[in-house]
Amino acid sequence: MTPISQLSPRLLWQFFDTLCSIPHPSGHEAALRQWIADWAVERGLDVMQDAVGNLIIRKAASAGMEKRKGVILQAHMDMVPQANADTDHNFTTDPIQPYIDGDWVRARGTTLGADNGIGLSACMAVLADDKVQHGPLEVLLTIDEESGMTGAFGLAPGLLQGDILLNTDSEQDGDVYMGCAGGVDANITLPYEAEPVPAGHQALRLTITGLRGGHSGINIHQGRASANKLLAELLMDISQHAELRLSELDGGTLRNAIAREASALLTLPADAMDTLSALLERRQQQYRCEFAGIDDFIRLELAPATMPARVMSTSLQQRLSDALLACPHGVMEMSRSMDGVVQSSTNLGVIGTRPEHIHVQCLIRSLNDEGRNRVAEMTAAVFRLAGARCNFDGAYPGWQPDPDSAVMQLLLDTHKELFDVLPEVKVIHAGLECGLFKAVYPGWDMVSFGPTIQGAHSPDERVHIEAVSRFWQLLVRVLKQIPER
Template structure:
């Protein structure tokens, strides 16, 4: 018997336990969507699945609450499929191996999917309850949030009736999110130019950068964590200047919205320089580890001897790629002037991947400012175009401007303070909450985002705090009972 479904409040955890059994990586969400549809239909509630995969379930008001404003609970069904390199796990078919670790629930070597599975579970628990008091409730479960917010973008106007949106994707209990950053993808493609003139009397090495924490490229970008792609190309530039090394392959990072934790490349050096090369990489590794020791204590930079490749990347392309990746803006670019301590604009150099015909570099730019977002994307575009790459800007989505005069914000602030004895913290998230997109379609919505405490989302260290789930649920129940009337 699963230990997860017996955690209090069981109304929420028993549903989350069901979600753990159903594979739901982004772009492979059919099973979880079908499960959500069946969940609503089994309760006898009006349930629809729209053409882009969003699931909408409606529950009428309980007696005496019919005049309350309609509430929409919103979360996303997909999860980020990240695992440690030594973990055998098929996200398209295998259940998540979750377990209790003290005050936390986490997973064995993979992402847990508490982002946004716990929020979804709480919304569905409202639908399943026969005792909660509430006005009209709708649950909106969106598709493919993690890789482009496809469901939010594709949601049509007129499908939902409510006036208040409670998004369940904030990851610090006691924090109310009232705004979010917009984003845009910058994708640079270098035509892959290879040569079979592999230097004779050379030694091949796999250069591996591993052990970094990674994390959410919005929520965690201010923490100064290492970027595996940046580390890899920093080393490559240094050793190339010293020994004239050749690059045969590079695979760094895996997801556009995750800070890259690992990068792997195949490099060649003249056999006579091999010992000095190994020593030089060792020195560089120690220097970089010393720089990052307080934030990345488990950083590992290793060399392993490898088989000689049949072809290598042409020197001109290698030089351009190296300089462009190393020069490209990354991390926090500007802090907010209006909300102290909040990141305004950032970039995550997320992926460097050699394919059959191209070497592709993917960056995700975020900002509360639409103009600053576009300016930084243009800066990245210039960097990679100067290096000879073709560049595409795509997937732009709007931010959500904070409204400090929001009616539901005032109600929930007062209720939280009364219930728990302290005021909640207000936050404009440096992440792409779906509220920005949804609010651009449903402009009448009064929006807020809350949730329990989740640490290290988008990484195999992801965990959710048990006590905060209980507190979050109690507050959610109280909020439903205090929704303003129409």
């Protein structure tokens, strides 16, 4: 146990401390799932694993509350694996190292997993604490939310009997959410056309580091720099001043995280070094000025590298550079009906060089299918012009707001009762699982809320300690006040 386990509410933080000790990145939730299932069985709870790997845990109603509406508490078991370049961390074997930093909890050099580990810990604390009063209770813990929503896609009808779903995957204390964006992945491949390295060239590695990155939905409107877009700009600029030849291009690690780092293996004539060094110095100053107050620590570095066996053909290099420059990235459209809400966006999340092709992945989000499809078609058109193949998968719907939601009104009233202020009702530009749940369980009344988590999907992730306490108080009181059927 670490000092984290001594925070309040203690039971919730003890569970979170344990979660940090069990590796659970997307696609590798089995050990955590087994630990949770074993724990629940030991407590005499009804536990089942569905066909895709989700866990459903049932707890009987508190005495006298058997006639209340059934509640499904919901969280996902996986976390986003992101580490700083100077942090040696294997997310499938190494524990997260949380620590207290003033009013916050962070992790050493990696994502913390507060998204959605705090919500998951709250669900388990409700199951563990018999003093928490509630009606018939089901806890739904899904897999693979961050990388494909596999658990939500695979949830079968008829497994759950509750009437109300409380999603714990939101990240701002004082806000409650009644809608979210849908999304789709764009997977792009461009065949690698190779040529020999020109005579008289030397090999160099260009890297971009020091960016904040962040959640490709929640942070996309904040103007944060994308390492992938900056690299595309730099390479085009360099090619106009020297005989640049590209061998490899790599940036970002996840389609749902704004790229924090990117690099290129390139060759140049030996006499181009002075020109290139001066250009990079100017560009670094330009970027730090352009992104002042947002990304203040952008670093452009150049280092000698091992000579590659090949470089891209001049045709491929030009088409790839043009496509990456033209690729949409960022906010595409703001909502016309909700002030300050992003309607559609896209994130140029991943660029990777493979032996046979260049791979690019984008995540496109929108509050409606029409906006999502519009940006998808735009993205496909850009890369088709470059000779690439573009296919789309993993499409999921948004969660359309229900202005007549009874559980939303209950949560608003309870928040006012507890904290003497009404929370803000919002629509989040991120892919909550609620849209997929609604397609299978259309009668569910749903709401999403959670504590303040900043820097999700990046090693800057942190969760506010007092906000966790407020989140727990709100959750416990809402469960107590769920009405009868």
